[in-house]
Amino acid sequence: MANIEGLYVHVPYCRRKCIYCDFYAAGVRQARWDAFVAALLGEMGRRRVELSSQSPYTIYIGGGTPSLMPGGHFRRLSAGLMAAMGSVPVEFTIEANPEDLTEANLECWRECGVDRLSVGVQTLDNTSLTTLGRLHDAECAIDGVSMASRYFDNISVDLMFGLPGQSIQRLLGDVEAMAAMRPKHISAYALMYEERTALTRLRDEHRMAECDDVDVVEMFLAMRDTLAMAGYRRYETSNYAMPGYESVHNTGYWLGRRYLGLGPAAHSYDGLRTRRWNPADIAAYLRHFAGKGAGSAFYGEEYLDDDELREEYVMTRLRLADGFPVDEFRHRFGEARADMLLAGASRWERRGLLTVDDEMDGKRISLTPHGVMVSDKIIADLM
Numbered sequence: 001m002a003n004i005e006g007l008y009v010h011v012p013y014c015r016r017k018c019i020y021c022d023f024y025a026a027g028v029r030q031a032r033w034d035a036f037v038a039a040l041l042g043e044m045g046r047r048r049v050e051l052s053s054q055s056p057y058t059i060y061i062g063g064g065t066p067s068l069m070p071g072g073h074f075r076r077l078s079a080g081l082m083a084a085m086g087s088v089p090v091e092f093t094i095e096a097n098p099e100d101l102t103e104a105n106l107e108c109w110r111e112c113g114v115d116r117l118s119v120g121v122q123t124l125d126n127t128s129l130t131t132l133g134r135l136h137d138a139e140c141a142i143d144g145v146s147m148a149s150r151y152f153d154n155i156s157v158d159l160m161f162g163l164p165g166q167s168i169q170r171l172l173g174d175v176e177a178m179a180a181m182r183p184k185h186i187s188a189y190a191l192m193y194e195e196r197t198a199l200t201r202l203r204d205e206h207r208m209a210e211c212d213d214v215d216v217v218e219m220f221l222a223m224r225d226t227l228a229m230a231g232y233r234r235y236e237t238s239n240y241a242m243p244g245y246e247s248v249h250n251t252g253y254w255l256g257r258r259y260l261g262l263g264p265a266a267h268s269y270d271g272l273r274t275r276r277w278n279p280a281d282i283a284a285y286l287r288h289f290a291g292k293g294a295g296s297a298f299y300g301e302e303y304l305d306d307d308e309l310r311e312e313y314v315m316t317r318l319r320l321a322d323g324f325p326v327d328e329f330r331h332r333f334g335e336a337r338a339d340m341l342l343a344g345a346s347r348w349e350r351r352g353l354l355t356v357d358d359e360m361d362g363k364r365i366s367l368t369p370h371g372v373m374v375s376d377k378i379i380a381d382l383m
């Protein structure tokens with residue numbers, strides 16, 4: 001793996017677990033920042049060959065809650081990343097929770113080269129924020145984003161829909177209020193009931209009512225229209241941007257580009273067939289990378305066969321609103337597979353869930369907004 005195009009760093013600490021979250025994270029009181037940053041830099045050193053990049057590349061610091069990292073440690077980490085890469089990134093994002101949007105943090109991130117903030121607002125409804133276990137309220141989010149916009153032009157906010165008890169009207173109120181903050185980018189995800197989360201347990205114990213599936217579809221469609229009116233184009237299943245502000249880093253995932261993940265539970269992909277992942281175990285990570293270490297590989301690894309590669313291609317490319325060119329699919333997977341794909345696609349096209357457009361350079365397949373809501377079925381059928 002060489003010439004990576006995306007560098008992801010996982011910071012696995014949070015103040016408190018949100019009830020819906022199944023990401024790998026531990027309580028921030030357990031954070032040993034010196035050891036953690038030393039471990040990240042240690043992992044970078046071990047994977048130096050993968051890290052050096054002559055290609056334009058992006059950095060994305062995600063979590064967990066990376067905005068909890070003290071300024072001095074963040075400076076050391078970002079300087080170490082850029083020194084290892086040998087150049088500055090074309091996009092440098094940090095995820096931040098609204099309660100961490102202080103002048104001192106914003107100043108520090110900007111000085112370190114960050115040029116994009118992804119803020120976990122989720123909703124501006126205070127009752128829902130409390131229910132979900134978030135630590136901010138609407139006022140904190142609005143004030144934080146307003147302050148952040150004095151430091152950063154490129155701000156993304158996260159929005160959740162399909163919340164327990166949420167009506168379409170309340171969601172649209174949320175969407176309009178978020179659009180009024182004028183972030184350049186909005187990521188909007190339906191609330192998921194993941195296994196082993198407090199949210200799923202509450203639902204299974206009938207202590208929280210799940211939003212109706214039909215309402216979630218209507219919410220998705222109404223939200224898309226409202227955001228379009230406010231100047232945001234949906235460029236991916238769950239992502240909306242003003243022109244020119246699509247996420248470069250995340251687009252790399254959907255286009256199957258090479259990326260390297262550092263930190264516990266981080267994943268990497270060589271852009272060809274190899275996926276790697278670090279175990280979700282902070283203590284083991286610190287033991288392995290903070291000291292001199294034994295030099296052995298820490299990550300698990302899998303090798304994608306032809307079927308998995310094809311499935312992954314269709315699944316990730318169909319997330320993009322522009323879909324993918326059939327000629328590219330044909331070039332990678334052969335004539336016979338391309339013919340099968342087109343035959344399957346025409347069945348879904350007749351139902352208005354997918355389009356096969358004739359363009360100057362050949363056919364292009366993409367999902368319609370209604371198709372997005374049943375994409376799992378469509379992809380399984382196309383495979």
Ligand code: SF4
Nearest residue numbers: 014017018021063064
């Ligand atoms: S702050 Fe983010 S990563 Fe942490 S528990 Fe909440 S949703 Fe999960």
